[in-house]
Amino acid sequence: xxxxxxxxxxxxxxxxxxxxxxxxxxxxxxxxxxxxxxxxxxxxxxxxxxxxxxxxxxxxxxxxxxxxxxxxxxxxxxxxxxxxxxxxxxxxxxxxxxxxxxxxxxxxxxxxxxxxxxxxxxxxxxxxxxxxxxxxxxxxxxxxxxxxxxxxxxxxxxxxxxxxxxxxxxxxxxxxxxxxxxxxxxxxxxxxxxxxxxxxxxxxxxxxxxxxxxxxxxxxxxxxxxxxxxxxxxxxxxxxxxxxxxxxxxxxxxxxxxxxxxxxxxxxxxxxxxxxxxxxxxxxxxxxxxxxxxxxxxxxxxxxxxxx
Amino acid sequence: xxxxxxxxxxxxxxxxxxxxxxxxxxxxxxxxxxxxxxxxxxxxxxxxxxxxxxxxxxxxxxxxxxxxxxxxxxxxxxxxxxxxxxxxxxxxxxxxxxxxxxxxxxxxxxxxxxxxxxxxxxxxxxxxxxxxxxxxxxxxxxxxxxxxxxxxxxxxxxxxxxxxxxxxxxxxxxxxxxxxxxxxxxxxxxxxxxxxxxxxxxxxxxxxxxxxxxxxxxxxxxxxxxxxxxxxxxxxxxxxxxxxxxxxxxxxxxxxxxxxxxxxxxxxxxxxxxxxxxxxxxxxxxxxxxxxxxxxxxxxxxxxxxxxxxxxxxxxxxxxxxxxxxxxxxxxxxxxxxxxxxxxxxxxxxxxxxxxxxxxxxxxxxxxxxxx
Numbered sequence: 297x298x299x300x301x302x303x304x305x306x307x308x309x310x311x312x313x314x315x316x317x318x319x320x321x322x323x324x325x326x327x328x329x330x331x332x333x334x335x336x337x338x339x340x341x342x343x344x345x346x347x348x349x350x351x352x353x354x355x356x357x358x359x360x361x362x363x364x365x366x367x368x369x370x371x372x373x374x375x376x377x378x379x380x381x382x383x384x385x386x387x388x389x390x391x392x393x394x395x396x397x398x399x400x401x402x403x404x405x406x407x408x409x410x411x412x413x414x415x416x417x418x419x420x421x422x423x424x425x426x427x428x429x430x431x432x433x434x435x436x437x438x439x440x441x442x443x444x445x446x447x448x449x450x451x452x453x454x455x456x457x458x459x460x461x462x463x464x465x466x467x468x469x470x471x472x473x474x475x476x477x478x479x480x481x482x483x484x485x486x487x488x489x490x491x492x493x494x495x496x497x498x499x500x501x502x503x504x505x506x507x508x509x510x511x512x513x514x515x516x517x518x519x520x521x522x523x524x525x526x527x528x529x530x531x532x533x534x535x536x537x538x539x540x541x542x543x544x545x546x547x548x549x550x551x552x553x554x555x556x557x558x559x560x561x562x563x564x565x566x567x568x569x570x571x572x573x574x575x576x577x578x579x580x581x582x583x584x585x586x587x588x589x590x591x592x593x594x595x596x597x598x599x600x601x602x603x604x
Numbered sequence: 605x606x607x608x609x610x611x612x613x614x615x616x617x618x619x620x621x622x623x624x625x626x627x628x629x630x631x632x633x634x635x636x637x638x639x640x641x642x643x644x645x646x647x648x649x650x651x652x653x654x655x656x657x658x659x660x661x662x663x664x665x666x667x668x669x670x671x672x673x674x675x676x677x678x679x680x681x682x683x684x685x686x687x688x689x690x691x692x693x694x695x696x697x698x699x700x701x702x703x704x705x706x707x708x709x710x711x712x713x714x715x716x717x718x719x720x721x722x723x724x725x726x727x728x729x730x731x732x733x734x735x736x737x738x739x740x741x742x743x744x745x746x747x748x749x750x751x752x753x754x755x756x757x758x759x760x761x762x763x764x765x766x767x768x769x770x771x772x773x774x775x776x777x778x779x780x781x782x783x784x785x786x787x788x789x790x791x792x793x794x795x796x797x798x799x800x801x802x803x804x805x806x807x808x809x810x811x812x813x814x815x816x817x818x819x820x821x822x823x824x825x826x827x828x829x830x831x832x833x834x835x836x837x838x839x840x841x842x843x844x845x846x847x848x849x850x851x852x853x854x855x856x857x858x859x860x861x862x863x864x865x866x867x868x869x870x871x872x873x874x875x876x877x878x879x880x881x882x883x884x885x886x887x888x889x890x891x892x893x894x895x896x897x898x899x900x901x902x903x904x905x906x907x908x909x910x911x912x913x914x915x916x917x918x919x920x921x922x923x924x925x926x927x928x929x930x931x932x933x934x935x936x937x938x939x940x941x942x943x944x945x946x947x948x949x950x951x952x953x954x955x956x957x958x959x960x961x962x963x964x965x966x967x968x969x970x971x972x973x974x975x976x
Contacts, residue, residue, distance in 0.1 A: 349818050351975050374820040385815035402819040 302327045302452050302483035303348065305359030305366055310343050310352060317343040319506035320356070325485060325499065327451075330478050332497030333487040336595055340506040341487040342382060345454045348485070349379045362451055375403065378445035382456040382487075384437045388430025392421055392440055395429055396447055403448035411447055419443040435466035442470070446477075453477075455486045459493065471496055491588045502591065504598040514587060523547075523585040523593055524563040526570060529555045530578035545569035550592055559589050624891045631898070639905045639920075647734050648915030653700035654681040654692050661709020663750055667720065667765075670746020671702065676735040693725045693772060694942050695951075696934055699732060699914065700724050712747075712764060719766040726771035727937045728782045731912035736769055743767055773941040780853045785940045786909045788845045789932040792838055792868070793875055793903050794896075799837070800879025801892035803830050809888045814975060823971045831876045838872040839865075849940075858943035867935050867953055874928040874960035881963050884970035903929040928956045 303325040310318040318340040325331040333341050346352040348361055350370025357366070364372045386395045396415055400408045416425050419439050424432070429440060438458060445453065459467045471493065474484060478498075486497065494500055500517050502510045510517050528536065533556045537549040540558055545565030549558045560566035574580050619625055653671075657664055671677050680698060683689050689701040703721040711718040722739060724732045740763070747764050774781045807813040816826065842865065849855040878899060886892035904910060906924040913924060924930045931952035938944035938952075 351817055353974055371820055379818040381814050383811045385811045
């Protein structure tokens with residue numbers, strides 16, 4: 297089971313007029329894996345997910361999703377996939393239990409009442425089941441959405457920024473649930489902007505401007521970036537940052553709380569560039585590049601490439 | 605003042621981008637001007653009339669010639685029997701049947717005041733009122749040339765002929781008998797088109813459409829599932845209006861109510877299909893409302909509900925003939941007031957069914973299974 301690919305697509309492309317929203321993306325996700333899908337706003341994450349579940353027709357590309365042809369098998373794929381939209385898309389004028397019941401009917405779930413009941417129980421929605429979905433807070437809406445898109449026992453869940461606008465505690469609970477489900481064999485493709493969430497994924501895919509930039513485990517992604525990072529703390533970091541920016545060897549200088557992360561692809565050049573600034577009261581030390589350093593680096597690179 | 609201006613500028617920017625609202629601002633007054641200005645005429649002329657001429661003398665023809673000259677009546681058919689006359693009236697093919705009896709000329713010259721029978725389809729009193737009012741003097745003046753000199757005594761004080769007018773179906777010219785059944789069609793048109801138009805666009809506007817499309821369904825399941833509840837609601841409205849018509853307005857119900865309910869289903873379907881089609885074109889609920897209004901306005905004005913259908917110019921009648929409400933009005937009034945059966949209403953039913961089929965095919969064709 298663990299070797300089987302839940303998602304195996306190549307060359308997926310979608311154009312809207314002159315804009316190529318998704319540009320020949322290849323993606324493989326193993327069954328039971330949590331794949332984090334990262335990239336700036338408008339990079340094509342949502343479009344890609346919509347193509348996987350048959351909501352948009354790809355202009356190009358081929359492959360399989362849960363063993364079904366991603367172009368021709370979208371009806372069968374829909375049956376086995378749970379899709380959680382970026383914006384809450386259940387019926388706000390229906391109650392929790394009515395929403396779940398409707399979804400269960402649409403997927404022709406066997407033992408519908410039992411499925412709805414256990415779904416409500418498992419997500420701890422019991423006391424609120426008669427409440428209208430529109431009156432729920434962000435965290436509860438997100439729980440309802442997750443419960444609803446899992447009611448038909450999907451094999452693959454496509455979650456589009458599921459934790460946007462959800463408080464940290466609810467997010468942590470949510471991720472624990474995801475890991476528990478993945479252990480049971482469910483596959484996840486989760487679009488997110490949060491770095492801490494990215495680090496919780498088995499595998500990451502980073503896209504920008506419709507292109508897949510990097511793909512792999514967290515450590516693979518970091519290693520592949522060949523980035524050296526120095527952390528500097530001390531007074532007037534903003535002024536220091538301005539002075540460092542643009543020096544040869546310095547690709548980015550980004551504030552992280554009370555420290556500044558200075559990174560570059562060429563370790564020697566970077567060290568040379570920061571040499572004049574390694575004076576008291578600033579404290580410098582080399583750190584391991586984090587995901588965030590890598591992603592900011594990737595984002596900048598695509599930006600520069602686009603400008604050229 | 606600066607803030608007021610800020611709001612004004614913002615509203616202008618938004619109205620300019622909302623092309624549909626912009627079209628409404630220009631389109632609605634234009635349509636109303638054209639419809640009210642050119643199409644509507646509360647003094648309908650050239651009403652189709654059939655003649656049943658049994659007299660072979662010259663005065664009968666003179667009389668008919670005079671009536672036709674008045675511009676109120678256009679003789680479209682010559683009939684032979686009273687049965688044919690009743691059928692033509694029941695189907696609404698003619699508004700009047702004018703019967704000139706056998707030996708009319710002879711009896712006229714003998715001063716026996718022969719009778720002329722005018723049967724009128726008076727379901728809509730406003731359509732026939734003026735024409736009927738003009739008849740008396742028309743008869744007298746058309747015979748004037750024939751009754752000169754020694755015959756002038758025949759003109760007499762009570763006129764040379766005995767004019768008998770039979771306003772059929774609504775003899776007391778009660779406007780409610782015409783309006784209340786018609787209202788059924790109007791209410792259904794307004795409600796059914798708008799409600800389905802909104803039902804689909806609401807899903808899109810609230811983002812729930814994306815969710816619906818991600819589930820394994822066929823378009824026909826979604827469309828039918830959306831339509832059926834409103835068919836039932838439509839029947840609630842039909843029942844309500846029928847009860848009110850019967851007990852509040854005492855509208856006569858001569859025909860078969862079951863037939864009316866069956867035909868209502870086709871009419872409801874036609875309007876729901878129109879609503880679905882609107883919803884596949886409109887981007888949001890506001891646009892759907894506006895498009896429904898664009899459909900509703902001509903339906904009310906050109907169907908013969910508010911103003912006599914035959915009073916309108918030819919082009920307006922052509923548009924009216926396309927609208928399902930026009931045919932439904934004829935059916936409802938026909939069944940309730942005239943007692944029409946399947947045979948008389950079938951042509952109108954087909955025309956509604958044709959409209960429904962075309963509207964629904966456009967709707968299904970335009971219904972998108974993806975978000976493309």
